[in-house]
Amino acid sequence: MSQKSQFSLLAQRRFAPFFWTQFLGAFNDNVFKTALLTILTYDAMHWTNVDVGLLNNLIPGLFILPFLLFSATSGQLADKFEKGALARNVKLLEIVIMLIAGAGWMTHNLWLLIGAVAGMGIHSTLFGPVKYAYLPQHLKTEELVGGNGVIEMGTFVGILLGEILGAVLVVHKPWGLELVAGGTLAIAILGWITSLRIPLSPAAAPELKINWNPATETIRNISFSSKNRPVFLSLLGNSWFWFYGAIVLAQFPLYAKNYLHGDHEVFVLLLTVFSFGIGTGSLLCERLSGHKVEIGLVPFGAIGLSVFGFELYLASEAYHSVATVDMMGFIHQAGSHRIMFDIVMIGIFGGLYIVPLFALIQTRCDPKHLSRTIAGMNIMNALFMVVATGFAILMLKLNFTIPQIFMATAILNAIVAIYIFSLVPEFLLRFIAWLLIHTIYRIRGVNTNRIPDEGAAVLVCNHVSYMDAIVIMGSSPRPIRFVMDHRIFKIPFLSWIFRTAKAIPIAPAKEDPWLMEKAYVDIAQALHEGDLVCIFPEGKLTATGEMNEFKGGVMKILDRSPVPVFPLALRGLWGSFLSRDKSNVFERSFSRGPFSKLELVVGEALEPGSVTPEILQEKVKTLRGEWK
Known part of the structure; x- marks a missing residue:
């Protein structure tokens, strides 16, 4: 499959409606979350007396908490029922959640908005197993890396555009809150419309009897996944990526404000270059992998995450400007290009790390249990991200600076990567082989x-x-x-x-x-x-x-x-x-x-x-x- 045909999937009904449904979901998540984080960072006194640093780490944690509570059930639903209908029902739920969020914006009720954050977490929890089990059902094996790359690129472009739009709309005077409330509702409705075109995706296990006890089903899911060692350790590697990303991204609002002395435009710029990097790395996977599932890229990605995470710490320590700047002012500051380059490279290596892991899980997992395996992965992702939230809060309490948090995360990433790759030497072997043939x-x-x-x-x-x-x-x-x-x-x-x-x-x-x-x-x-x-x-x-x-x-x-x-x-x-x-x-x-x-x-x-x-x-x- 050529590089051109990677994008040709976007013209095919087996892929395009699902892609746009996923894209709009990621887009809406981030319009809403970024608008909330931006207003709390730059206009906190009108909303709450709670410490802003705590909220910046708490809100992402609340978003992923439903993954921990409901992933076991969502995985069973995705295996038992036809995925197109399930996606449409999830999109209807998103419309209801955005109506609740709109009420929160209009009444200045912070806790109603935080409740909507948790609601969008439930929406994403239900959609996650559908997302990754759908692709191997409709794509050929040689298309999976390219298809996953396009999905990840689209997801992070959606995140990028959502972050930009959310940060820009919410500070617009005098209609910022109304624009966010109306815009997120309109995007949710558009997402439901695109989901109507998703083709029939038969249930993998229609005979499945649903276990509504999330605790026992969670244990069963993880136990089942652990029997396939490469798949299970790929799930762990995937979850570790979200631990790393949760810590780094949660620091961006205060990093932009307190260390780079920028306004909300600088925060948006950081998110932009990171999302650009992730999208680029995701698309590069197909080209670098030779159109096959090339897990040799995973150690390459892990090395880059540590190297450029540590380099971001060094670049931040070398940045000495104290003038308050907007986006263009920051770009013209000495040292700003180095910081942006490091963030782009973290994104690129993140894409190289995560896409092959998804493809390996999809190709080596029992198809009848794929949705539940993805659900198990989401449970572990949630656990890792909750721990990441606690870890970041702990480091802040211990008076770590944000650049020092970047450094600690990069070092920890190197330790974890060495451990995981020592348990699954196939990753390192494929990396050596990949290096030789390139x-x-x-x-x-x-x-x-x-x-x-x-x-x-x-x-x-x-x-x-x-x-x-x-x-x-x-x-x-x-x-x-x-x-x-x-x-x-x-x-x-x-x-x-x-x-x-x-x-x-x-x-x-x-x-x-x-x-x-x-x-x-x-x-x-x-x-x-x-x-x-x-x-x-x-x-x-x-x-x-x-x-x-x-x-x-x-x-x-x-x-x-x-x-x-x-x-x-x-x-x-x-x-x-x-x-x-x-x-x-x-x-x-x-x-x-x-x-x-x-x-x-x-x-x-x-x-x-x-x-x-x-x-x-x-x-x-x-x-x-x-x-x-």
Whole structure:
């Protein structure tokens, strides 16, 4: 799917009405919330005597509290009922909530407005599981990263426009409150109208009996999700992102006012550059991932969140202007561009972090339980964001400055990221593979869509260099268990990579018969569990660039596990730094230059009964052609 076709989804009914319904919901949320936060920050004396810093952290906390209380029920509703009708009912609820908020604006009743904040939290709680379970129901697997990227871009553009409109409307004299009240009601009605076009989205589990006890259902949801380790830790990683974002974004109003000495326009500018960054990062995911679910981008995003979070602290400490400024005045201040750049980069790396996590959850979760899994994620998001609110309030009570809060959050992010990626090494492995194929190598996949999205299969490939497994891993949409010579398996550093990837070492019977038998048992177990297993039937690296004779180990595998076999061919690796080319290593490295071109070609599936080593060798040789 090309970059153009990522946006072509917006012209299709299976995507567009849902996109605009989601967009308008995010837009309205933020018109309302930002208007309330802005009026409390810049006109607090006319509304309340409560500490403004406390309210700036409390209001976002109240918005996400319904996620904690009602997500378990909303997930069940999204699995049991048709999603289009459910979305329309949620939009009707939004109209009612905006009517209540309008009464609060007109009567200057702060607590009625705060109640409406909680109401919009309920609205978003009910819509969340529908949002992420809808996409895999209507998009192809190769469209999911692009579709999620467009949804996330639209969400944050909606947030951005909502924040700008909310901050601008509420301070408009003399009709600011009336404009906010009428505008949010009009947006809610428009959202309901767009939801009428959402196509039929059949229930995933219509037979489901709803458990109305949120406590027991919450425990059941999280327990079910925890059984799928990569999915569960992706849920945790997603929730951590919202912890990070909740802390950082909640500080922006007072950061703009007290540290940058700006008016509400400066606050809007900070939100604008952050939302621009998130939207950009979300759209970049499809391009950087090669149109597949590339979880290698997640560590890349985590690194950026920590680096630029810490850099924002340094930039803030270096900002010394004390003049009160509007947006243009701030832009012309020394150090302002550095601050804006850091915030944009936090947004970009946030997009690179969050979109692949959503796509992984959608593709590796049981479809009949996807809405409830998303609900479980929303529960964890709520828990993390409530804790984030408390954590931010605690740091303020301990006299942390807002730049110091940015620094502490960045350091904590690094610690948590290292912990999560140590538990799921697949993220780091895919990151290493992603780096290699975007720096040292430039790899082109040919018919890689033939690699099955699910189910057991054996992949066979020619063996050219020590990097073969990593190149194949980086081109596959799924994890692969590699079978490799035990001597290569033990190479320093590469050994860590292979062990982390759960590679299976094998030795010839004359060297270590026990290890050989154990390898075949491990291969059979992996195939029984539905994994992909890749073998190099030559048994050793080529020393000439030509293929060695394929050995009969693949037949032993198929005798125990009769699964489809896919021939693969690597082209362009011979002569690379880690091949066995005997020419001068430095000369060949420099002659190839950076971004060496490679290809991985995938052939059509072969039935296990039609496979012989000779047939496989001929298939792989034909796929490789003359390019070594």
